[in-house]
Amino acid sequence: MLKIRNLVGGYTNTPIINGVDFEISKGEFFVLLGPNGSGKSTIFKLITGQLPCQKGEISINDKSLSSFSKLEKAKKVAVLSQEVQISFDYTVEEIISLGRFPHQKGLFKTLSVEDKEVIEEVMEITKVKQYRDTQFRMISGGEKQRVLLAKVLAQQPEVLLLDEPTNHLDIKHTFQMLDLLKEWQQTKGLTIFAILHDLNVAALYADRIALLHKGSFLDVGDVDTLRKESQLETVYEVKVNAQSHPTVPKPQLLMTPNHSKTKSELLNFDTSFSITKNDQFIHVQFESPLRTISNGVIGEGIQWLKHFCNFHVEKHYNGSNPKQDLQKWMEKYEIPFEQSVAMMTAVRLEDVVIVTKQIEDIKVIAVVTAGTGNAVDITNSSLSQSHEKVGTINSMVFIDAHFTDGALVNGFMSATEAKVKALHDLNVKDPETNTMATSTSTDALLLAVTQQGKETQYAGSGTVVGKVIGQTVYEATHKAVQKYFHRLQK
Amino acid sequence: MPNTFIRKFLTNKVLWLYVLSGGFVLCTALLGLLISSVTVPIPTIFTIIITNTVNSFLDHTVNLFITNTLHLGLLEDVPRNEEMIIWNIRFPRVLLAFCVGASLALAGAAFQGLLRNPLADPYTIGVSSGAALGAVIVIFFGITFPVLGSFTLPTVAIISGFVTLFIVFGLVRLSSRSLAIETIILAGIIISAFIGSIISLIISLGDRESMTQIIYWLYGSVAMRGWGHVQIIIPFMVFGSLMLLVHYRELNALALGEEAADHIGVNVKRSKIYILMGASLLTGAAVAVSGSIGFVGLVIPHLVRIVTGPNHRHVLPLSILVGGSFLILADLVARMIIAPKELPIGIITALIGAPVFAALLIRERIGRGKKNAKD
Numbered sequence: 001m002l003k004i005r006n007l008v009g010g011y012t013n014t015p016i017i018n019g020v021d022f023e024i025s026k027g028e029f030f031v032l033l034g035p036n037g038s039g040k041s042t043i044f045k046l047i048t049g050q051l052p053c054q055k056g057e058i059s060i061n062d063k064s065l066s067s068f069s070k071l072e073k074a075k076k077v078a079v080l081s082q083e084v085q086i087s088f089d090y091t092v093e094e095i096i097s098l099g100r101f102p103h104q105k106g107l108f109k110t111l112s113v114e115d116k117e118v119i120e121e122v123m124e125i126t127k128v129k130q131y132r133d134t135q136f137r138m139i140s141g142g143e144k145q146r147v148l149l150a151k152v153l154a155q156q157p158e159v160l161l162l163d164e165p166t167n168h169l170d171i172k173h174t175f176q177m178l179d180l181l182k183e184w185q186q187t188k189g190l191t192i193f194a195i196l197h198d199l200n201v202a203a204l205y206a207d208r209i210a211l212l213h214k215g216s217f218l219d220v221g222d223v224d225t226l227r228k229e230s231q232l233e234t235v236y237e238v239k240v241n242a243q244s245h246p247t248v249p250k251p252q253l254l255m256t257p258n259h260s261k262t263k264s265e266l267l268n269f270d271t272s273f274s275i276t277k278n279d280q281f282i283h284v285q286f287e288s289p290l291r292t293i294s295n296g297v298i299g300e301g302i303q304w305l306k307h308f309c310n311f312h313v314e315k316h317y318n319g320s321n322p323k324q325d326l327q328k329w330m331e332k333y334e335i336p337f338e339q340s341v342a343m344m345t346a347v348r349l350e351d352v353v354i355v356t357k358q359i360e361d362i363k364v365i366a367v368v369t370a371g372t373g374n375a376v377d378i379t380n381s382s383l384s385q386s387h388e389k390v391g392t393i394n395s396m397v398f399i400d401a402h403f404t405d406g407a408l409v410n411g412f413m414s415a416t417e418a419k420v421k422a423l424h425d426l427n428v429k430d431p432e433t434n435t436m437a438t439s440t441s442t443d444a445l446l447l448a449v450t451q452q453g454k455e456t457q458y459a460g461s462g463t464v465v466g467k468v469i470g471q472t473v474y475e476a477t478h479k480a481v482q483k484y485f486h487r488l489q490k
Numbered sequence: 491m492p493n494t495f496i497r498k499f500l501t502n503k504v505l506w507l508y509v510l511s512g513g514f515v516l517c518t519a520l521l522g523l524l525i526s527s528v529t530v531p532i533p534t535i536f537t538i539i540i541t542n543t544v545n546s547f548l549d550h551t552v553n554l555f556i557t558n559t560l561h562l563g564l565l566e567d568v569p570r571n572e573e574m575i576i577w578n579i580r581f582p583r584v585l586l587a588f589c590v591g592a593s594l595a596l597a598g599a600a601f602q603g604l605l606r607n608p609l610a611d612p613y614t615i616g617v618s619s620g621a622a623l624g625a626v627i628v629i630f631f632g633i634t635f636p637v638l639g640s641f642t643l644p645t646v647a648i649i650s651g652f653v654t655l656f657i658v659f660g661l662v663r664l665s666s667r668s669l670a671i672e673t674i675i676l677a678g679i680i681i682s683a684f685i686g687s688i689i690s691l692i693i694s695l696g697d698r699e700s701m702t703q704i705i706y707w708l709y710g711s712v713a714m715r716g717w718g719h720v721q722i723i724i725p726f727m728v729f730g731s732l733m734l735l736v737h738y739r740e741l742n743a744l745a746l747g748e749e750a751a752d753h754i755g756v757n758v759k760r761s762k763i764y765i766l767m768g769a770s771l772l773t774g775a776a777v778a779v780s781g782s783i784g785f786v787g788l789v790i791p792h793l794v795r796i797v798t799g800p801n802h803r804h805v806l807p808l809s810i811l812v813g814g815s816f817l818i819l820a821d822l823v824a825r826m827i828i829a830p831k832e833l834p835i836g837i838i839t840a841l842i843g844a845p846v847f848a849a850l851l852i853r854e855r856i857g858r859g860k861k862n863a864k865d
Contacts, residue, residue, distance in 0.1 A: 050749060074755025087606035087745050088800035098743055102755035109739055155754060 099154030595813020598787025620654025648774025785843025
């Protein structure tokens with residue numbers, strides 16, 4: 001559709017763009033990314049014709065763009081840039097009807113019936129109909145940009161060129177506008193070439209991206225090209241982490257500010273937290289957030305959190321929405337649930353076991369409550385899920401170390417392995433199969449790491465930190481299960 | 491369907507505006523013909539004008555037929571001096587006033603649209619001064635180019651106006667990259683002041699009589715011009731108006747800015763040249779026949795825009811009608827106010843125009859203020 005061959009050009013004789021090649025196929029959303037001064041706008045102006053090409057060729061459907069007359073070109077290509085200043089008090093509809101300029105025929109060049117139909121349609125789609133007789137300068141920035149989009153769509157172009165069209169817009173209007181464009185792209189086969197500033201927005205909407213660096217393309221490809229962190233770091237000179245969007249299979253990028261790298265002083269692990277214990281809950285509160293991995297009812301996944309709670313529930317608690325219940329209780333005790341991991345147990349909280357261990361300079365604290373009424377052998381159990389007896393093992397493990405996300409998962413495994421060993425050594429059995437149990441049916445575990453000291457990638461059984469985790473969890477679980485047995489015997 | 495109703499009402503509104511403006515032109519023209527030291531009855535005025543108009547184009551028998559069917563009196567019954575006053579003095583004067591007013595208002599509307607600048611008009615951007623300089627030189631030195639004959643004056647005025655326009659734009663280009671509103675006006679005023687001093691120099695070099703003549707001419711007037719001047723301005727006016735009217739869509743598109751206009755298919759460079767040439771043609775011709783008359787080009791398009799909105803499809807033709815009748819009216823005031831003496835018409839337009847324009851500026855600011863308060 002749009003083909004660019006060996007494009008060279010710039011404002012002066014020394015070209016800013018030095019030999020750029022790319023091709024955009026019909027119905028594709030192609031986004032050009034790059035920092036300020038990389039030449040994005042120059043490429044854009046070379047394509048729109050505001051700057052003359054010094055070398056190379058731009059063609060649409062294999063026909064050179066320079067061979068088009070202004071009107072022919074305007075029928076094929078429309079341009080939407082950042083908010084423009086419009087002089088005089090034109091109404092919204094008058095602005096939109098300017099989009100029909102290249103299509104108007106006849107001696108007097110008035111708006112034909114077809115022109116009017118197109119204008120109605122684009123006003124409908126961009127939802128600006130209610131402003132049609134309002135003066136353009138009286139509407140808000142987001143609405144203005146929608147009106148300009150309607151004008152561009154009224155042009156009925158095959159190719160749409162966008163120069164940071166969402167620059168002044170808030171999140172609502174940015175997404176509204178891009179959703180509209182995406183829809184038009186998909187339903188009408190519109191080809192879109194866009195400059196966008198926001199990498200994450202680009203990742204959500206682009207079909208393909210090009211990364212511009214010092215006047216030439218560093219990389220071109222689908223949005224997963226954005227997962228190449230080191231490449232982005234070279235271009236933008238900011239530390240970048242690529243993550244996945246939680247619900248859409250697209251990458252999202254997280255930037256790390258420079259100032260956060262130099263932490264003023266180290267946290268004293270021993271005094272950096274406080275524990276509240278009563279019949280209702282155990283609440284461990286840290287001064288600053290810890291990197292946390294957990295399967296708690298609240299605060300699941302990998303996050304940065306400060307509050308860690310274990311709530312007592314009745315033996316036959318069977319809430320249909322445990323998350324909501326927990327939130328309610330936490331509100332009551334003024335624990336901010338957005339910054340918390342919260343678990344539930346029917347075990348008596350006075351039986352909690354807290355074990356602290358230090359080997360070399362690695363310090364680990366484990367806080368465990370245990371009940372084994374629901375003990376299950378995961379390898380040998382029937383598939384029924386009717387477990388209503390007391391008993392779950394809830395473990396919180398706090399570590400003074402610096403883990404990568406991989407090390408967090410590693411540590412999670414280490415803690416689980418230690419728990420299984422403890423159950424094994426205490427001869428806990430699955431009552432149904434009468435074989436050795438590996439867990440209870442609803443165990444919860446959290447690992448919270450201070451992220452101080454040297455970063456480590458591994459926390460499995462082959463590492464010191466993995467062993468410390470294992471030994472601490474083993475000891476705590478062992479004691480907690482024993483306490484549970486004692487209580488049963490009473 | 492309240493929407494379609496509103497739309498119908500709007501188109502009707504525009505239609506009524508044309509009818510109203512047309513009526514305004516006829517009324518002011520009639521007043522201009524009627525009011526003077528010698529009162530001629532209205533039917534006689536009609537007889538004189540229709541008969542003479544038809545006479546200049548058609549055969550005498552057809553003429554008689556028309557006057558009979560319209561139940562008009564015969565020209566032969568009209569006293570000769572009345573016919574002289576109406577046909578040779580008042581009618582060309584009214585026509586000339588209309589042409590000058592229409593040309594200046596249309597040129598102003600075009601300059602404002604092209605430069606996206608509500609303060610632009612032939613005066614503020616210096617075209618009038620340039621044209622005046624050319625005209626003064628022609629009048630003062632009595633120059634006549636053999637090929638052009640009586641068209642020497644307007645041709646020189648138009649060319650010198652156009653050259654001045656380019657000097658002003660050159661100055662703006664050199665001082666700032668964008669055609670900013672303030673810069674254009676500033677450059678226009680600088681050039682006008684410079685040209686003014688050149689004119690003063692020419693005046694001071696001449697004798698007392700030509701000095702009064704030029705100064706009076708500079709104030710602007712449509713008095714004592716006769717048919718000769720009407721014939722001079724009409725071809726330029728028709729040509730210049732056509733050049734501007736066919737570019738109404740481009741003028742609308744240019745409101746988006748030159749880049750955006752280019753993106754919707756406007757040949758910006760070519761349109762700009764045509765519009766500037768058309769507007770200069772109108773200004774130069776108007777200045778050549780009537781001297782410097784200010785504020786018409788500034789105020790009239792503003793007033794029209796308030797009523798019709800900024801769409802040049804209506805702003806341009808309505809500016810012609812309103813501008814023309816405004817100048818007929820101003821001329822009427824100029825010769826009535828201290829009758830039997832006459833004031834220069836430029837004084838009247840400035841006396842009316844300046845306060846009106848000031849009021850418009852204040853109104854604009856209040857409008858903006860309201861808008862900001864809304865935000």
